Amino acid sequence: MSRAAVFLDRDGVLNIEAGYIHNVEDLHLIPGIAQAVRQLNDRGLFCCLVSNQSGPARGYYPASHVDALHDRLCHLLQQEAGARLDALYYCPYLSHPEGGTDPQYTRYSTWRKPNTGMFVAAAWEHDLDISQSFMVGDKATDIDMAHNAGCVGILVQTGFGQQVLSGDYQHETQPDYIAKDLADAAQWILEQTSHAV
Ligand SMILES: [Mg+2]
Numbered sequence: 001m002s003r004a005a006v007f008l009d010r011d012g013v014l015n016i017e018a019g020y021i022h023n024v025e026d027l028h029l030i031p032g033i034a035q036a037v038r039q040l041n042d043r044g045l046f047c048c049l050v051s052n053q054s055g056p057a058r059g060y061y062p063a064s065h066v067d068a069l070h071d072r073l074c075h076l077l078q079q080e081a082g083a084r085l086d087a088l089y090y091c092p093y094l095s096h097p098e099g100g101t102d103p104q105y106t107r108y109s110t111w112r113k114p115n116t117g118m119f120v121a122a123a124w125e126h127d128l129d130i131s132q133s134f135m136v137g138d139k140a141t142d143i144d145m146a147h148n149a150g151c152v153g154i155l156v157q158t159g160f161g162q163q164v165l166s167g168d169y170q171h172e173t174q175p176d177y178i179a180k181d182l183a184d185a186a187q188w189i190l191e192q193t194s195h196a197v
Contacts, residue, residue, distance in 0.1 A: 001129075002123075002127050002128055002129035002132075003044075003045075003046050003126070003127060003128055003129060004045055004046070004128070004129055004132040004133050004134075004193065005045065005046040005047070005048050005122065005123075005126075005128045005129075005130075005133040005134070006040050006045045006046070006047050006048070006133065006134045006135075006136065006186075006189060007048050007049075007050045007118075007119065007122070007133060007134065007135040007136070007146075007151070008037075008047060008048065008049050008050070008085070008136050008182070009049075009050065009051060009135075009136060009137035009138060009139070009142050010049055010051040010053075010073070010090075011051070011138075011159060012137075012138035012139075012156070012158055012159015012160055012161065013030070013033075013136055013137060013138055013156055013158065013159060013182055014029065014030065014033055014037075014049075014073060014077075014182065015027050015028060015029055015030065015073060016028045016029070016030055016158075017138070017158070017159040017160065020055050020058075020060050020061075021069060022060070022061060022065075024065075024068050024069055024072050025072075027069050027072050027073060027076075028076075029073075029076050029077070029080065030158055030181060030182065032181065032182075032183040033181065033182040033183060034076065034077045034079075034080035034081035034083045035080070035081045035083070035183065036182045036183040036185070036186035036187075037077055037081070037083035037084070037085070037182075037186070038081040038082055038083035039186050039190060040186055040189065040190075041083055041084055043190055043193065045189070045193065046086045046087070046126060046128060047084070047085050047086050048085065048086060048087045048088070048089065048122050048126070048128075049070070049073075049085050049087070049088040049089060049090070050089050050090070050113070050118040050119065050122070050135070050145075051088075051089070051090040051091070052090070052091050052112055052113050052141075053066045053090045053091065053092055054091075054092070054093075054094040054098075054099070054100070054105075055092075056092040056102060056104075056105045057092060057093055057094035057099070057100040057101070057102055057105035057106050058094065058099055058100065058101060058102070059101045059102045063092050063105075066090060066092065070088055070090075073085075074088075086126070087122060087125070087126060089111070089118040089121060089122055090118075091109055091111035091112045091113070091117070091118065092105050093105050093106070093107055093108075093109035093111065093112060094106060094109075094112070095107060095108045095109075113139075113141045113142060113144070113145045114141045114142075114144035114145040114148055115145070115148070116145060116148050116149040119145070119149045119151065120149075130149050130150060130151050131150050131151070133151045133152070134146075134151065134152045134153075134154060134185075134189050134192075135149075135151050135152065135153050135154065136154045136156060136179070136182060136185045137153070137154070137155065137156070138155065138156050138157075138158060138159030138160045138161040138164070139159075139160050139161075139164060139169075139170055140164050140169075140170040140171050140172070140173035141170065142155070143155055143173040143174070143175050144173065146176075147174075152176045152177070152192075153173075153175050153176050154175060154176060154177045154178075154179055154185045154188070154189075155173065155175035155177075155178050155179070156179045156180070156181050156182055156184075156185055157178065157179065157180055157181065158180075158181045158182070161178075165178070
C-alpha cells in the first residue's frame with residue numbers, strides 16, 4: 001500500500017531563511033524543527049525535502065554546494081533530535097526569463113515549484129500516495145504546488161510566511177492550515193493522521 005508523506009520545503013521551514021547561502025556554516029535550523037521532524041519520523045510518515053534551489057542556474061555556486069548544504073542540514077537534524085529526511089529532491093533549474101544564466105541549468109523544468117515534478121518523482125520512487133500527503137512551505141508557490149497535485153497545503157509563518165499572509169510577498173493563497181512553524185504543522189499533521197498509521 002502506498003504511504004503518506006510529509007513534503008517539506010527547505011528555506012524558511014527547516015532552516016532560517018537567509019537568501020542564497022554561500023557558506024555551508026551559515027545554514028541554521030529553525031528552533032524546535034528537528035524535534036518536529038523526529039515526531040513525523042516516529043509516526044512512520046515519509047519525510048521528503050522538495051526545494052527550489054536556483055543558485056546553480058544563476059551561476060552563484062555549483063550543484064555540489066547545494067549537496068553540501070543538504071549534508072549539513074541532515075547532520076544538524078540527526079544531531080539535534082535523531083531526526084532524518086527519508087529523501088531529498090531539489091530543482092536546480094531556472095528558465096532564462098526567470099534569471100537562469102548557466103547553460104547547464106538554464107531551462108524550463110517540471111520540477112520547479114509550483115510544478116509538481118518533484119512530487120511525481122518521489123511518489124514513483126518511494127511508492128507514496130500524494131492524495132494522503134501533506135506539503136509544508138512558507139511561500140504561496142508551495143501551497144500552489146500542493147494543490148496542483150491534490151495534496152494538503154500547510155503554510156508556516158516562519159520564512160516568508162507572514163509576508164505572504166499580509167499580501168506583501170507573491171500572491172494570495174488559500175492554505176488548508178496556517179501554522180506558526182513546522183513544530184505546529186507537525187502537531188496538526190499528527191492529529192489528522194492519528195487514525196491512519
Ligand atoms: Mg521556502
